[in-house]
Amino acid sequence: MPTTAEVYRALAEVYDPELDTPITELGFINEVQIDGGQVTVTYTVPTFWCAPNFVFMMSQDIRHEVGQIPGVHQVTVLVRNNCLADEINSGINAGRSFVETFPNDVDRQSDLEALRYTFIVKGFLARQDVLIRRMRQVGLSDATILGLRIGDVMVAGEDLLVQATPPQRIPLAAADLQRYLHKRRRLHLAMNVDAQLFTTVTDQPIAEADLPAYLRYSRSARLNIAFNTSLCEGLLRTQFFPERQYDYSSVGDRLMIE
Known part of the structure; x- marks a missing residue:
């Protein structure tokens, strides 16, 4: 059973x-x-x-x-x-x-599946965006970030450990990696340890020169999800969890990064 x-x-x-x-x-x-x-x-x-x-x-x-x-x-x-x-x-x-x-x-x-695909792509871009920005914040170069393989990143509690030179810890990024890999699986992208970690939705490499424009695009998907999540969580608490109505934290908060 x-x-x-x-x-x-x-x-x-x-x-x-x-x-x-x-x-x-x-x-x-x-x-x-x-x-x-x-x-x-x-x-x-x-x-x-x-x-x-x-x-x-x-x-x-x-x-x-x-x-x-x-x-x-x-x-x-x-x-x-x-x-x-x-x-x-x-x-x-x-x-x-x-x-x-x-x-x-x-x-x-x-076509419900076409709609599903649209939102999987949106989630893929949002989680990718926040991971890249968190890696930039700890000092990893764009060339290093875009060269990472899936096997180069490991979960350590709520953080990530990145096998770079020198190794880097990315605070509070484990959940975003898990969400991102979830989207890669849904899009049927390469998932082996040697596969490139950051790619386009068609599993193509992202050129370093194209990254700033790419992140401007992915940022809009990330902020849209963050705002919608916070709104829906607030509505759910107000209706069904009155003891949490003054808890203003949200799972969307982890997407609020610049």
């Missing part, structure tokens, strides 16, 4: 597509029920008007990730606090697509 810990590990792989943060870290999960091989996950989104396509994607991903756990043969996903929660829950648990769930409300050509 699957364990609660296994289910939460699977749920940690499910990201809010717009906020680029695991739904476990955002505090969306309300309850996990396990009955033999049947798992029911109940979660809450920050606002009643959260875009149904994003909510549908999260519910799809929950069903997929939890369904990969050995011993799980049925996954039920229930979202709360959304204007179309009943329709989404019905469609997801019947295995229907977004278009099949809303046949009269969306364009038959609507």
Whole structure:
């Protein structure tokens, strides 16, 4: 029988597509029920008007990730606090697509996977941007940063250790590396230890001369995610966690770097 810990590990792989943060870290999960091989996950989104396509994607991903756990043969996903929660829950648990769930409300050509790809790229750029800027802050040159391989960077608690000359510690960057590598996997980019750490979304090298313009572009994606994350976290706390309403910290804060 699957364990609660296994289910939460699977749920940690499910990201809010717009906020680029695991739904476990955002505090969306309300309850996990396990009955033999049947798992029911109940979660809450920050606002009643959260875009149904994003909510549908999260519910799809929950069903997929939890369904990969050995011993799980049925996954039920229930979202709360959304204007179309009943329709989404019905469609997801019947295995229907977004278009099949809303046949009269969306364009038959609507491509949820194209939208998903757009936001994966946005998250890729945001996490890449913050990692490069943190490395610059500790004195690594652009040439050194762009020459790093995946195996040159190791997690040390909340920090990163970079095998450079001399070695460097990057404070509070471990989570951003994990988010960034998550996006590389989703984009099917090279992930072996000898693969270049920083590339374009098509796995091409970034030229040193192009880096300033590249970072101006990626900065906009990063700030957009940071602001949206802070807003949604605040709304969630105000509605459902009154004891935290004066806690102004946010998982988006780590993206606020220049």
